Amino acid sequence: MYQGGRELREENSEPFDFKAPSIDYLLLTHAHLDHCGRIPLLAKRGFKGEIIATAASLELARLVMLDSAGLQEEEARYQTRKAQRRRGGRKGDIEPLYTTLDALNCFELMGRHASYDQALQLAPGIKATFIDAGHILGSASILLSLEEHGRHQSLLFSGDLGYSGRAILRDPTPPPEVDAVVMETTYGDRLHKQLQPSIDELYEVINETLARGGNVIIPTFALERAQEIIYYLREGVENGQIKYYTNVFLDSPMAISATEIFERHPECFDNETLKLSADGSDCFAMPGLHFTRETAESMAINQINGGAVIMAGSGMCTGGRVRHHLKHNLWGKQNSVVFVGYAANGTLARRIIDGAKKVRIYGEEINVNASVHTIGGFSAHADQAELLAWHKQTGNPKTTFLVHGEDSSMQAFAKQLNNTQVEIPVLYQEYELGVD
Template sequence: MQITCLGATRTVTGSSFLVELDDQTCFLVDCGLFQGGRQIEQRNWDISDHRPQDIKAIYITHAHIDHSGLVPRLTRQGYNGPIYATKATSELLKILWLDSAHIQQMEAQWQSRKNKRVGRKDIEPLYETVDAEAAIALIRPVEMNAPLELIPGVTSTFVSAGHILGAASLHLSLQAADGAHNVGFSGDVGRQKQLIVPDPEIMPRVDTLFMETTYGQRLHKSIADSEKELMDVITQAFKEGGRVVIPSFAVERTQELIYVMAQAYRDGKWPGEMPVYLDSPLAIKATQIFRDHPEFFDDETKAILDSGQRPLNFPFLTPTPSTQESQAINDKKGPMVIIAGNGMSTAGRIKHHLKHNLWRSDCHVVIVGFQAQGSTGRQLVDGADTVKIFREDVEVRAKIHTIGGFSAHADQAELLTWLEPQIHDGLCVNLIHGEELQSLGFAKVAQKRFPNAHFHVPKWKEVIRVTPFAEVAPLPVEEFPEPAARLAMPQRRAMVAEVRQLRDRLDEVMLEILTGERDLDQRQIEALRQVVEGAEAALAQWEAA
């Protein structure tokens, strides 16, 4: 049995893991789109390692595009097996995939028109609406907390992860010829006391865990403080006659913002008749799905409904689904709030609103979610004086506010709290879905707190081999033998322990460099990296023999 890390390794997007029981049985856990700049997005085009012709199924932990958005690419390449997800996730996937396909087509058409002017070839979209529709037809909704053998030898259980409507962690009990192994995938872990959705639950015991670390080195502000900060910005803009522009993810983040604004209205704290334009067709549809599924709400949100109030609506909220309605917003005068997608400002209507408003000193841009390296949103957070929008430089005069408390991701303390009840002697934890500094930093903290577990930060396309758990004392790194000698070693576990020690040492050095504790010595880094690669190659050679 082995698991290949096809994404979300030392980066946040592109979550996808190929699980192989044997030569005949393999499947994917998540199949996400890489986002955050041209270089990393190039990975979306080559999906040969995803093996669309071979995999038996795809399990989706939740609907966000960085966990699900590559599925239509697989259907375009011939995948026609089942796609398993919770009921709420299944509903959200339908609108998210169609929206993503539309974006892919529009961007390809735009680039093709540009290419024609200089005599270049047309651009093929990553996938099209027909591919998204084919993927939607393959969705098979399943219940939370229901162990099901959907693939022979694989018993899967979705467990609530908080985060967004329908989001889940996935517990897998794997049975193969060489034994049994329990594997857990955290998905994206939500926050304690998060708005709208329930708190994350704990999976059954696992031997190997793949755990997200988006904010492995960060502590969030409290949700109450973040609500106040948002309302302070809105009130200030109202007094100035300015605008509040909020790049927002269509699913969960938008609904949380509406929830906070609706609460302020019910409490008599909304400034005047300040309008709020929900300028995202996708977010409008997602919000309606939320309203249609109150059974997935937490107790606090259900209580608002039971009192006769509307937690996801208020009189000054105006959806603008059509292009004409969206364009008309920038012709309006006076203070207003504009919520538009996408959340990283890399595509969608938010780009138009930023182009029209970033140069205005009375504009407030509120960042309420994670911003990947290379994205326009990340440039704004990092204090850029100008950003390029539609290939034009736009001066940044607007005030940029980063409000981290609305994050749907657990912070370091919350991740440790979620992890603690799952710790046992010999647990192997692979830290994923975090930029390198976040994952390596969390590994250092978690290893100190839970010394009886092992923490590892995989690399892209790294293969994690899993076998029935057995403890073997690690050999000293200094006694690392030559490959020929390793072939004669009877204990595979001892070899694995050595390779882990070497990997960990390399990760420690990289963390020290990233945090400024060590000066970069490229020769030393390369020497250590070669030792690690040699150890991994020796292990592979031994296993092949």
Template sequence: MQISFHGAAGGVTGSCHLLRANGQTILIDCGMFQGAHDMDIDNADDFGFSPGAVDVLLLTHAHLDHCGRIPLLHRRGFDGEIISTAPTRDLARLVLLDAANLNEEEARRRQRHGEKQPPLFDTLDVVESFDHFGRTARLGQPIQIGRGITATFFEAGHILGSASVLLEIAESGQTRRVLFSGDIGPRERPLLNPPAPPSGADIVVMESTYGDRDHRALDGSVQEFLDAIRDTDDRGGNVIIPTFALERAQELLFFLREGMMSGRIRRSMPVFLDSPMAISATRIYRKHADAMRPEFATRLRAGKDPFDLPELHFTRDSAESMALNRIRSGAVIMAGSGMATGGRVRHHLRHNLGCSACSVIFVGFAAEGTLARIIIDGARSVRLMGDDIPVRARIHTINGFSAHAGRSDLIDWHRRTGKPDVTFLVHGEQPERERLAKDLTGRVELPMMHQSFEL
């Protein structure tokens, strides 16, 4: 049995892990690299394995850094089956179509500037890759994926449909249990059930994004979030929230509604969800109510929509989005992307960063090199669409909303897997991995890109 790492190994994005056993080749996730200045080169580079040799792809969840290179995998020869939970399948289709659209727009922009670099993949690649989605995984129910190999999905609590995947492999007269964490969510979230890893794992591949620190308590983060909005409203400015379309947008709508119903912020404040993908994702959340906490699902079935605000406006087309830039005060504008690497939020930042009455609220992880990270780190001006924009708006960073488990939750998750012989820490920057490794039992490895291990 051999495992190799072809993404999120020494970095946070691009999750892609390969396992060879019993003559089968199993891929766990196939994500895009995000944030780094050379990410286009990394994403277009060889996978480090033959796509045509992969028999099955097990998809832990639908974030772009876990599913984003699936169309490229298809284009380069993958002809196997993709297995995921039902919500992950629906969300991945949404995410990949959006990514293809962005790729095509970027290719057209480059062509206007005399460059002829084709998109990494296009809409046709995405549509064709949908044909690979086969069986649907149900939590806790094993699926036979090869000779002597079963896969079982377990609640990861990260986003809707997210799962950790346990492979049980009978080989050479013994059975080994290999557990891939995917991304692990915090134990306490309003929408999703907590992570529920299986015990008795022999080998664990585990994310470590926040391996060096804990998040602040959620209640305190919600209060800070609402206080920042009320303060900006009192000053007569707008609130810009770079928002991840999956999970974060839905959580923030929930907290905004709770804040309005309790009188902590103005009920008449207009809130614009300026993200076609987030709008569609919210519909998918409503569709898969059974994948959320029971009390939340009950509210949805009873017609008490927790995402419905008094003055909530969905802006789907670009003309509606551009019109928001004429609003000078009193609005909350949520738009993608969460790291401000692209999308509509960059236009809103361009029109609001220079205003001292406005605020920008970052509510998630910002990788090195992203615009979000540059602003968070205190830049006095940033380059946006060819212009130098001064940063005069108030900048808030509220990490308590993270969909990733903090250090204590990661250690607890690992403890609940049993006493694995070896743990591979992935999906984390090197200092975070090194700090977490010191607090885990058993042998711990910190794999680097394209590194292989015999198990």
């Protein structure tokens, strides 16, 4: 699913350059919207094959796709009303990209649950092995072992890679040596701020904002980031680094459901998180934490003039409840907005980060007077150093295909690779492996 400006969104509805019914298997690396968001469209266009992912990814993907379908339907209704006003009330419905029924239909295609490091036979000559990518719950890199006419090739898809030392999840599993690699380059041109200074900065922003009587708004991705921030807020309260009692609102039905899914999949947790559970502690619970599912509860938060930490989706502010909270808090000098994740070009989050003095939210111009903070150390993506270290462990692959990054990021990362032939493919470009 493309996310960002209008042109990118329009690309979501473009025809595929392949016949959907011809696909036998869909191997899902993880459940973020940009990776699974068009699976219902694929099924709507005739895909009847098997969807394979880890158990945690399949459960999260159901949640993400249902949420996306609801947003598609809501956007279609809004655009229909808008078009009818322009046409003087004449009818003419605008269709959503896909519906809730389309999302439910594709659930029937979810097949085998992949276990880390255990090969699955897909077809004669094709085995797939899912390797822990440490990115979000259930995320994986996927190794394909291929044999055709006596030729053998190993092809590794990085998926989105996490990095070492984060809370909750295990570190990424080192990859094997392979013949070819397809790898992400989201942060291929930069290094992240270190994690502990980022945690300290979060506590500092919260303390300063609460001291001046303001609210802290944290646009939050529902998967991983929300759970990770709650984890660190709990630690900050327990060790006294958050100095003021505060009400923390997780104002995202999707993030609340995702947190419940997290608690059902301890097989993905690192030893520290498992030890907390064994000791009877809940790493996702703290005094003053409120889960707000209902719309009325969310609206009531906007009556709070200070002393609250409000976490709401979406992380890029492209939709969801966070836009309401920004509308009610961006103009206040006493408030703070903290971005703890990636913001694509063309999104409201990126405009605020880039220093916009005014932004339009729900048709209203809002002055940006709140303090704006970007804390990069919480990213769930590996940075350039981690990506290079991961790639080095793949040996000397004949070819490395760079994908999933802005052009500047891919070009910068390509310059760092000297042990492989680098390709930066365009959409639907085809390659033949193992041919000199």
